[in-house]
Amino acid sequence: MRDSRPALIVFCREPVEHQVKTRLLGAITPAAAAALSDAFIRDALAKAVSVHPSQIVIAAGARGGAERSKYFQRLSRRFGADLIDQGSGSLGARMTHALEPFSSNGALLIGTDTPSLPTALLAASLEALRRARVVIAPSLDGGYYAVGVRGAMPPIFTGMRWGTGSVFASTIRRLKRAGIRYSLGPAWYDVDLWGDVMLLAAHLRLLARFRNGTPCPATESVLKRLGLLRHAR
Template sequence: MKRARPALIVFCREPTEHQVKTRLIGSMTPAAAAALADAFIRDALAKAVSVRPARIVIAASAPDGAEHSKYFRRLARRFGADLMDQGDGSLGQRMARSLEPFSSSGALLIGTDTPSLPSAMLAASLDALRRTGVVIAPSLDGGYYAVGVSGAMPPIFTGIRWGTRGVFDSTIERLERNNVPYAFGPAWYDVDRWADVILLAAHLRMLARTRPRTASSPCPATESVLVRLGVLRHDR
């Protein structure tokens, strides 16, 4: 029997210059990197709305706290989302803290670095969480872009070397060692480095050529920023 529709948590940092997308600085200006990060967040929230979770939550990190961030308060109003602060600690501690309030009903936590992810793939991960206690959606860099938990918190948020190519493998090893049932969400690619931006632009250019003219971009805010920066140019 399927559980109730889970919540969806968008896990993100306020797009402040020199604080976000720092691996892109040098290939683009700090202002451009921040603009791209902002577009990623807006596209992720629009996608969250489209898959109709039980609740949308912005788990935010901001210099003065999420509750004092005009940026996040504005986004929460615009997308009908609740706002919570990630708090301090490692990436794993902050993710676990964001998921904990939803242990009874379940929640899928997503990052914002997969702007071209189709809504249908996000919906697939959300739906998988209705059938099992843990869902992991791998990213091609060796990590994962989404993790869902319904029920007891699994032992996957401590003792992991975050930011390495072994994050996904280590997480699956932990789940199997502890006999925790899990399911996979669809794999997709992250956009962290300049080469990823070039890949994203090529992907969006290809999609624009092949999709019906009435179909929309999977990430319109991101596409708009890439066009403005001169990274993306459509032929039609």
């Protein structure tokens, strides 16, 4: 029987110093920023495995191409993921490139900037894509951290002003104008700025206090090394 579950695509960049998490530089070193980026990727892939999609795909950006990246080759083997290159162009063009090969059963594309996202919420967005043509999971900064598409690409990836606080609202307006039914995934917070890192650390300390476990063990380990979680139990 054909597997009707959507695929799950983890959309990420190789964690190279001075090229990732640059908005954190000054508060932490380039090496620490790269370590956080690496931890975010590994935690996202661990969640991907736990929600049992039909396929896990790493859509990677790396100098020289994803397929030649030893970093991504290791992750691909470790998590049983297929590895594809993001391609070139705008963020919208690269997301389209990642999503289009999975149009029949659909795919949910997630970023890696929501390390504390509970696995159950990721599973909810993936399940929603079995019923809706488009799934959008908003982030609190006005963008979205996950987008799922089943069938033809909707008109939401071209001509968008990426990186602004209006991306989510603009996306919803476009879907409504096109008459495309969509489903909303759970909202969550991104970790882009230093204040977001402080929020993440406080959140993880609270979870540790109530012994609720951690949704992002790799990230928690890095934050401990940075001295941000020394009171966690």
